[in-house]
Structures are given as structure tokens and as C-alpha cells.
Amino acid sequence: MRIVVPIKQVPETSNVKMDPETGTMIRTGVEAIVNPLDLYAIEAALRLREQVGGQVTTLSMGPASASKALREAVAMGCDDGILLSDKKFAGSDTWATAYALAQAIKKIGAVELIICGERATDGDTGQVGPGIAAFLDLPVATYVSRIYDVSADSLRVKRLVEGGAEILWTPLPAVLAVVKEIAYPRLPTLRGKQRAKRSELAVWRPADIEAKIEWLGLEGSPTRVVKIDKPQVARRVELIRAKDPADVDRAATRFVEFLRERQLIVSRD
Amino acid sequence: MEWSDIWTLAEQKNGKLHAVSFELLTRGRALADARGCRLCSVVLGDNIPQAEFDELIARGADRVYMVQHPALVHFLVQPYAQALQYLVETYHPEVLIASATTTGRTVMPYLSIKVHAGLTADCTGLEIDPETGDLLQTRPAIGGNIMATIKTPTARPQMATVRPKSSPPAPRDPTRSGEIVPVEVPEELLATQMRYDEFVPDESQGIAIEDAEVIVAGGRGLKKAENFVLIQELAKVLGGSVGASRAAVDRGWQPYPRQIGLSGKTVAPELYIACGISGAIQHLAGMQTAKNIIAINSDPDAQIFQVADLGIVGDVFDILPAVIEKLYA
Numbered sequence: 001m002r003i004v005v006p007i008k009q010v011p012e013t014s015n016v017k018m019d020p021e022t023g024t025m026i027r028t029g030v031e032a033i034v035n036p037l038d039l040y041a042i043e044a045a046l047r048l049r050e051q052v053g054g055q056v057t058t059l060s061m062g063p064a065s066a067s068k069a070l071r072e073a074v075a076m077g078c079d080d081g082i083l084l085s086d087k088k089f090a091g092s093d094t095w096a097t098a099y100a101l102a103q104a105i106k107k108i109g110a111v112e113l114i115i116c117g118e119r120a121t122d123g124d125t126g127q128v129g130p131g132i133a134a135f136l137d138l139p140v141a142t143y144v145s146r147i148y149d150v151s152a153d154s155l156r157v158k159r160l161v162e163g164g165a166e167i168l169w170t171p172l173p174a175v176l177a178v179v180k181e182i183a184y185p186r187l188p189t190l191r192g193k194q195r196a197k198r199s200e201l202a203v204w205r206p207a208d209i210e211a212k213i214e215w216l217g218l219e220g221s222p223t224r225v226v227k228i229d230k231p232q233v234a235r236r237v238e239l240i241r242a243k244d245p246a247d248v249d250r251a252a253t254r255f256v257e258f259l260r261e262r263q264l265i266v267s268r269d
Numbered sequence: 270m271e272w273s274d275i276w277t278l279a280e281q282k283n284g285k286l287h288a289v290s291f292e293l294l295t296r297g298r299a300l301a302d303a304r305g306c307r308l309c310s311v312v313l314g315d316n317i318p319q320a321e322f323d324e325l326i327a328r329g330a331d332r333v334y335m336v337q338h339p340a341l342v343h344f345l346v347q348p349y350a351q352a353l354q355y356l357v358e359t360y361h362p363e364v365l366i367a368s369a370t371t372t373g374r375t376v377m378p379y380l381s382i383k384v385h386a387g388l389t390a391d392c393t394g395l396e397i398d399p400e401t402g403d404l405l406q407t408r409p410a411i412g413g414n415i416m417a418t419i420k421t422p423t424a425r426p427q428m429a430t431v432r433p434k435s436s437p438p439a440p441r442d443p444t445r446s447g448e449i450v451p452v453e454v455p456e457e458l459l460a461t462q463m464r465y466d467e468f469v470p471d472e473s474q475g476i477a478i479e480d481a482e483v484i485v486a487g488g489r490g491l492k493k494a495e496n497f498v499l500i501q502e503l504a505k506v507l508g509g510s511v512g513a514s515r516a517a518v519d520r521g522w523q524p525y526p527r528q529i530g531l532s533g534k535t536v537a538p539e540l541y542i543a544c545g546i547s548g549a550i551q552h553l554a555g556m557q558t559a560k561n562i563i564a565i566n567s568d569p570d571a572q573i574f575q576v577a578d579l580g581i582v583g584d585v586f587d588i589l590p591a592v593i594e595k596l597y598a
Contacts, residue, residue: 258563
């Protein structure tokens with residue numbers, strides 16, 4: 001099975017510390033990593049390959065330094081990597097990103113399955129997966145927690161939705177966006193790392209993917225960021241310190257009192 | 270081309286409207302009033318009773334576009350997106366908003382490509398720019414560290430998904446009037462190769478965490494899976510659901526559907542109790558709109574206290590049993 005996994009390089013933000021003075025992110029030492037949620041997509045693709053055979057190609061759009069993310073995917077076991085990199089791609093919103101990735105997938109040709117992560121942890125939109133499907137006119141299932149009944153031309157998925165899950169059947173080619181429950185991502189092996197170091201990554205420019213220049217990058221993006229603010233925290237905490245047993249009792253009493261005050265529990269008297 | 274009216278995408282399941290449909294009307298009403306235009310809701314489905322359409326009008330819609338067809342009985346992205354594309358290209362709404370549910374977050378990006386429009390995900394604020402009349406869409410970004418305001422200067426419709434529970438449902442006024450417009454979408458647009466086989470309700474979770482009014486959540490400070498018994502106990506006595514931070518889910522102490530934060534669920538319950546959760550920004554982004562927040566953590570500098578109403582600096586293994594005992598007393 002020919003599988004493509006689009007991935008994104010993102011800043012490591014899960015343990016971000018905020019500067020209490022300025023309310024801005026402390027960027028020192030913030031590393032560029034593979035979007036953590038994309039690792040689940042890579043794992044799902046590798047498991048499918050182990051099951052039915054085939055080839056897993058990872059695809060990314062970004063500056064030249066994003067090749068590090070592709071090499072990490074290769075180190076995990078992906079067969080090859082393609083980087084879309086050019087000034088013309090810069091400033092893309094999800095519309096223009098989905099367009100460029102879809103054009104690249106067309107160029108790869110004969111792709112049977114595209115597996116994306118749920119969303120990137122920086123932009124946090126989850127829009128690119130369904131966007132790629134729209135450009136390619138393919139069926140798409142999002143929030144996929146299980147892939148099964150895989151044959152050469154169809155598969156079933158379990159899709160997590162509010163209050164439960166849907167079971168969907170789809171012919172291939174198709175696009176899936178997977179969630180964490182799909183499988184725990186493997187670590188790169190030493191051999192994988194060596195292979196990744198040696199592997200030649202393809203770098204494609206707009207002409208290579210026959211893209212309309214006016215649909216790329218900032219120019220091709222319908223949305224514009226007009227303002228950045230820091231989030232407001234409008235609460236004042238009532239802080240109680242509970243060290244010894246008497247404190248604990250006082251704190252627990254206050255806890256219950258708080259629930260009564262805010263009418264979160266019904267008072268018995 | 271003339272683009273006018275504010276549209277909301279109503280959501281239904283088994284012919285019954287979901288509450289997010291009414292939350293969107295609260296947002297939509299404010300936008301339509303600011304813009305001086307009509308507020309319209311779109312309902313896609315099959316065999317939906319008349320009363321549901323009347324409900325949308327009672328809660329603020331001036332017009333309801335109704336598409337009923339067996340192909341729309343369950344959500345599948347292609348027929349839904351194609352039906353919406355047909356409606357957008359026929360009626361030209363200026364703004365189209367949907368809830369950032371699994372449905373909205375799937376159909377809206379697909380549609381935005383097809384109609385070549387801009388889309389902003391998971392907005393927490395929407396307003397009309399008084400100068401240009403454009404829709405200003407505000408959302409958290411970079412792990413909740415910043416709030417970004419986005420607009421779509423030229424493409425129409427301006428599309429956004431709105432975080433569920435970020436606004437109250439629009440109130441009901443049975444005296445309101447409006448019109449219901451049935452729309453026939455060409456049959457070929459409702460085709461898809463994908464098939465909906467069945468729905469499997471998740472009974473293990475009890476109330477879905479995103480619908481719970483009370484959430485008691487545990488984090489790394491719980492130290493091991495077995496200690497979630499304390500969290501479950503408190504949740505039980507308060508009639509709430511159990512949540513967890515990413516740290517606890519990554520360690521396998523709780524399943525992923527209970528994870529709260531940017532890479533899990535966004536919740537806005539009446540009461541959120543964070544136990545042994547330090548409050549990484551990505552967790553805060555998933556729960557800080559809860560109405561009341563209580564935090565228990567041994568570290569007085571834990572970020573969770575910045576969003577809490579009541580903070581207890583102490584050991585969860587001391588505090589929780591004491592609280593549970595008092596609640597049972």
C-alpha cells in the first residue's frame with residue numbers, strides 16, 4: 001500500500017513557561033520537533049505497512065531546517081521523505097497549506113492512503129487533513145482511533161465522536177486523521193537513525209508540484225492575522241496553605257463552604 | 270457578487286438538534302444585529318420534525334434552510350460539504366459559522382477549500398469590525414499562549430468554527446417568527462463512497478466529559494493509576510465526571526477520551542476541580558473557561574493557581590479524603 005504521511009515541524013510548546021512579567025512565552029531553549037500528534041499518524045502508517053506491505057512516504061512543507069523532522073520520521077521507519085520548501089510557500093494558512101500538500105500528493109501519484117495527525121500543536125486547527133481530502137476529492141475520516149478490515153481497496157475505521165464512536169467503511173484512496181488512541185508511537189532505532197542520516201530527501205519547489213503560484217503562501221491564503229494579544233486571566237485566587245492536619249481540616253471545610261456559596265451543592269439545612 | 274446574511278450550521282443527531290445549534294444562535298444574533306442583516310440556520314438531515322425548525326426560529330433564526338434527504342441522516346463529510354457548497358453558491362451568505370465539534374471541524378475545512386474561503390478554527394470570540402464590516406475571529410494559538418485575531422479580507426463567506434460551550438444557548442422566545450425554506454439539493458451532490466455502519470455509544474465514560482457539569486481531574490501529582498480512586502470518589506459524590514491531564518494520560522493512568530487540554534478535550538463545566546495538576550498552558554487552555562475552578566497542588570507556584578478561584582496548597586492525599594469525608598457527613 002502506498003501511504004503518505006504529511007507532518008509538520010512545530011516549536012516544543014507542551015511545557016511552555018510564561019514570563020509572569022510580560023505575559024509572553026519564554027522562547028529560550030524552545031526546540032523544533034515533529035508535531036507530537038503526527039507521530040501517531042506515522043505509527044499508524046508503519047503498522048499498516050507491516051500488515052499489508054507497501055511504502056510510507058512522509059511529506060512536509062517548511063524551511064530547509066524542517067528536513068530534520070522528515071529525517072526523524074525516516075528514523076522511525078518511513079521509507080522516504082519529501083520537503084516542500086520555497087519562499088513562495090511561506091506564510092501559508094491552512095487553505096494554501098492543504099493546496100500545496102495535495103499538489104505534492106498528486107505528483108507522488110498512485111497514493112492509496114493519506115494519514116494525518118489530528119492537528120498540529122502550534123496552529124491547533126486540524127484543518128489541513130480534511131483540506132487535502134477536499135483538494136483531492138477523496139473521502140475523509142477524522143478522529144480515527146482504529147483502522148481495521150484493511151484490504152487492497154478498502155478499510156474500516158473507528159471514529160471517536162461526542163459520546164461514542166462511529167464505524168465507517170471507506171474505499172481507497174482515502175484520507176484519515178488519527179487520534180492518540182490509534183497506537184503508541186515507536187522510538188527511532190539506532191539503525192533507523194543511521195539510515196535517516198544517509199537518506200536523500202527530495203526537495204520540491206512550486207514548479208515541481210505544478211502549483212498555481214497565486215494559490216501558494218501568504219498570497220494564496222484567504223485569512224490574515226490582524227492582532228495578537230495575551231490571554232486574559234480574570235480570576236483572583238483565594239489561596240489556602242495546608243501543611244499540618246489542622247490546616248487540612250480548615251482547607252477541606254473551606255472547600256465545602258465554597259461549593260455551597262457558589263450553589264454547586266445543595267445545603268442540607 | 271452580493272454576499273449577505275449570517276449563517277449558522279445547526280447540528281442534529283437522530284432528528285434532534287444538538288445544544289451547540291443554539292449556542293451558535295447566540296453568536297449569530299450578535300453578529301446579525303451588528304451587521305443589520307438576517308440570521309439564518311442551516312439544518313441537514315432526514316425526517317427531522319417540524320418542531321426542531323420552529324425551535325431555531327424561537328431562539329433567534331430569521332430563516333431556516335432545511336435540506337432533508339436519506340443521504341444526510343448521519344454525518345458523512347462529502348454529502349454534507351457538497352450540500353453546504355450548493356447552499357452557499359445559491360444564497361451567498363457573508364458569514365458561515367459552525368460549532369468546533371467533530372462534525373464542524375471536519376465539514377468546515379472541506380467546504381472552505383471547495384468554496385475557496387478562509388476558515389478560522391475553534392474561535393472563542395467573534396465580532397464585526399465596525400469600520401470594514403468584516404468578521405473578526407479570535408482564537409487561542411501556540412498552545413494557548415496567545416490570542417490571535419484573524420480576518421478574511423476578501424474571500425466570502427467568512428467561515429469560522431466556534432468552541433462549544435463558549436457562549437450560552439440563545440434564549441427561547443415562542444412569539445418570534447421566521448421562515449423555513451426547504452431546499453432540494455441535486456441528488457448527485459449527495460453521493461459518497463464512504464459508508465456509515467453504526468454508532469457505538471461509549472458507556473464506560475458515563476456522561477461524556479465535554480457535557481459534564483462537574484469535572485474532577487487528576488494529574489501527575491496522583492503518582493499512580495490506583496490513586497485515581499480518590500478522584501473517582503470525589504466525582505461520584507459531586508455527580509461529576511473524571512478528567513485527566515496529559516501527563517496522567519501519557520502515563521496510562523486514564524484513557525485518552527478523558528484528557529483535558531489542547532491535545533484532548535476542551536471543557537467548560539460549572540465546576541472544575543484540578544488535583545495534582547501543575548497547569549501547563551496546554552491544560553489551562555482546555556479548562557480555564559470553567560465557571561468555578563478549585564485547584565489542589567503541593568507547589569505554591571503551580572500555574573494552575575493562576576486560573577483558580579480557590580487554591581489549596583497541600584498534599585492531594587491529605588486534602589481529598591478530608592473533603593470527601595465532609596461531603597458525606
